[in-house]
Amino acid sequence: MHCFECDADSTAGSRTCEVCGKLLATDPDRYFKAGMEALAAGDLDRSISLLQDCIALNPDHVNGRYNLGLALCLNNRYDEATEQYLAVFEQDVGYPGIYTALGQAAFGSYLAHLEQAEAQRKAMIQLFTKAVEADPEDVDAHFSLANAYIAIGTADKALPHLRCALSLHPDSSAIHFTIAKTFKMLGKYEEATIMATRSMQLTGPDDPFWEDIRELLSELRETVPSM
Numbered sequence: 593m594h595c596f597e598c599d600a601d602s603t604a605g606s607r608t609c610e611v612c613g614k615l616l617a618t619d620p621d622r623y624f625k626a627g628m629e630a631l632a633a634g635d636l637d638r639s640i641s642l643l644q645d646c647i648a649l650n651p652d653h654v655n656g657r658y659n660l661g662l663a664l665c666l667n668n669r670y671d672e673a674t675e676q677y678l679a680v681f682e683q684d685v686g687y688p689g690i691y692t693a694l695g696q697a698a699f700g701s702y703l704a705h706l707e708q709a710e711a712q713r714k715a716m717i718q719l720f721t722k723a724v725e726a727d728p729e730d731v732d733a734h735f736s737l738a739n740a741y742i743a744i745g746t747a748d749k750a751l752p753h754l755r756c757a758l759s760l761h762p763d764s765s766a767i768h769f770t771i772a773k774t775f776k777m778l779g780k781y782e783e784a785t786i787m788a789t790r791s792m793q794l795t796g797p798d799d800p801f802w803e804d805i806r807e808l809l810s811e812l813r814e815t816v817p818s819m
Contacts, residue, residue, distance in 0.1 A: 595609035596617055618649060620645075627642035627646060636666055644660060654684055657683075661673040661680065670700040671701055674697045716740050717737070717741075720733060738751075747777040750774050754771045754774060763794055764794070765801070768788070769801060769805050792809055
């Protein structure tokens with residue numbers, strides 16, 4: 593809680609300021625006003641703190657929640673902003689601008705997670721590549737790198753590593769199955785059918801991927817009926 597006397601912050605729920613010892617304000621509107629002033633001045637951290645105090649004193653302070661969401665959005669804290677906007681929505685589905693605010697928070701969150709995902713994508717490719725370079729006979733490294741390439745939509749880059757993995761472990765149903773899926777992604781249905789058939793031959797009903805293999809093979813046989 594913020595102290596308007598000495599401009600210090602105390603632990604949430606405190607009745608007196610932990611710095612000057614004076615009673616803390618208990619009017620949520622006072623915190624709301626101060627929070628809005630801080631928001632207008634561009635002091636997002638201060639605004640967020642004051643608006644949090646506002647809704648701590650009055651959880652039904654819809655304007656406090658809405659503007660807390662706005663301050664959080666401006667501070668790139670989109671998931672937290674969404675929580676506040678959803679609380680506003682639950683209180684008043686007709687609150688002006690709530691759908692736009694929710695959409696903006698969702699968009700900001702999407703972009704933030706997209707950026708994080710891109711960083712993770714680069715990291716996983718680099719790490720698996722280093723693993724392959726460190727030990728060219730590491731079947732798991734080749735297989736993992738291939739699956740990473742498949743996951744990011746570059747199946748053509750997966751094939752060389754799948755072939756390496758298969759040469760190291762020729763009786764692997766999982767590798768045959770993954771090659772079959774990769775060939776299918778590349779539009780090479782005959783090759784995919786051959787690999788899916790071999791995968792089926794190497795496994796049995798107890799295999800957790802048995803149904804997936806069977807379904808893939810069935811789809812491929814419909815595409816290439818002569819095989």
